[in-house]
Amino acid sequence: xxxxxxxxxxxxxxxxxxxxxxxxxxxxxxxxxxxxxPEQSLPFFVNKAGNMVGPLIGILTGSSKDNTFIGNLKxxxxxxxxxxDHGALGIVITPKSIKxxxxxxxxxxxxxxxxxxxxxxxxNAVYNRIPYRHMEESKDFNDIISFFKxxxxxxxxxxxxxxxxxxxxxxxxxxxxRFLPETTLxxxxxxxxxMVAKHQILYIKSSTGHKGIDxxxxxxxxxxxxxxxxxxxxxxxxxxxxxxxxKDVFETNNYLLQEAIQADTHGGxxxxxxxLCHYRDNGHFISGIGVRVAGxxxxxxxxxxxxxIIPYQFVRDRFDEALLQKxxxxxxxxxxxxxxxxxxxxxxxxxRSKNGAIFIYEINSKPMVFDEVDIHQKGLENLTRLxxxxxxxxxxxx
Numbered sequence: 135x136x137x138x139x140x141x142x143x144x145x146x147x148x149x150x151x152x153x154x155x156x157x158x159x160x161x162x163x164x165x166x167x168x169x170x171x172p173e174q175s176l177p178f179f180v181n182k183a184g185n186m187v188g189p190l191i192g193i194l195t196g197s198s199k200d201n202t203f204i205g206n207l208k209x210x211x212x213x214x215x216x217x218x219d220h221g222a223l224g225i226v227i228t229p230k231s232i233k234x235x236x237x238x239x240x241x242x243x244x245x246x247x248x249x250x251x252x253x254x255x256x257x258n259a260v261y262n263r264i265p266y267r268h269m270e271e272s273k274d275f276n277d278i279i280s281f282f283k284x285x286x287x288x289x290x291x292x293x294x295x296x297x298x299x300x301x302x303x304x305x306x307x308x309x310x311x312r313f314l315p316e317t318t319l320x321x322x323x324x325x326x327x328x329m330v331a332k333h334q335i336l337y338i339k340s341s342t343g344h345k346g347i348d349x350x351x352x353x354x355x356x357x358x359x360x361x362x363x364x365x366x367x368x369x370x371x372x373x374x375x376x377x378x379x380x381k382d383v384f385e386t387n388n389y390l391l392q393e394a395i396q397a398d399t400h401g402g403x404x405x406x407x408x409x410l411c412h413y414r415d416n417g418h419f420i421s422g423i424g425v426r427v428a429g430x431x432x433x434x435x436x437x438x439x440x441x442x443i444i445p446y447q448f449v450r451d452r453f454d455e456a457l458l459q460k461x462x463x464x465x466x467x468x469x470x471x472x473x474x475x476x477x478x479x480x481x482x483x484x485x486r487s488k489n490g491a492i493f494i495y496e497i498n499s500k501p502m503v504f505d506e507v508d509i510h511q512k513g514l515e516n517l518t519r520l521x522x523x524x525x526x527x528x529x530x531x532x
Contacts, residue, residue, distance in 0.1 A: 220519075267342055294342070298388055315393045400425075482496070
């Protein structure tokens, strides 16, 4: 370990150990030697290999109007603290942070328990925590991604997943595709009629939806069509009358039709698994498994929309964990092969039918924060290790 110092007013880094200097960041920026620590300087304890310290790891989030940043502060603080505890320097950056080869960044400084602003060289790796899809569609975001590629800075995860794109990709894997519910794009009423004739109960979901938002469950009945959402239900005399009300939404946005699985239940309510996955050495592995139980209306298991949490132990004997791990490995490999991007983490929403069949509902590139303490901690440990591993790879190539 080594100690480097940051002078707040001068915006300079110093060190008191190596007269020939220490280097850090993607561009091997020199940290000057001084005989004694200047006043108003903050110490950072970092790993040291030869004359290189760090690594320096950026967490990319959204820009705010006051030239700071937006994002889940609790999550960001947790990641930064873990990186610091493992001898890495973590910084929060936005698409507007980089000025040439200098970065105007923020970090949470543990000894003072406060956020500070600091200037650093380019990071060795960048972790994408942009909070909203529309921000990833901006010119600023695309420009910064192009810059990272040009500078050979490792960047993951590249972007939010499109549900339809993930379906299209996973169908290419012969092993994984067996576990996918029948899913198709909804563009015309004929798509709806075909799927209703085959399955009677369907989910209609936005390709960019999350947390049960823009989710509909459609059932046929003797009196017509019943459409349920997390917030209530509505009846329609015919499929055509339902289509007429929603066709502008469905035709102008990417919505999917997915067969509804007759799901296994616990305590009379359907449930599904949330599987947290991280890359390790040569593939993706399970970091933890949570269980979410549907609310009273049963449309979604998402806790913000009425779902609840039960311990995985309650249903563990219903699942073949070797099969779950093989699915995780194959999903991760296929996503990385097909996108050409490094996907360090993802989560899987997975269900079990009444007859024991396994179905993959969704893959999420930016996993939710798990409420289960053990999953929460294990996921953070694996993410920290992965970030440092990737940053050190690029540092060694410089």
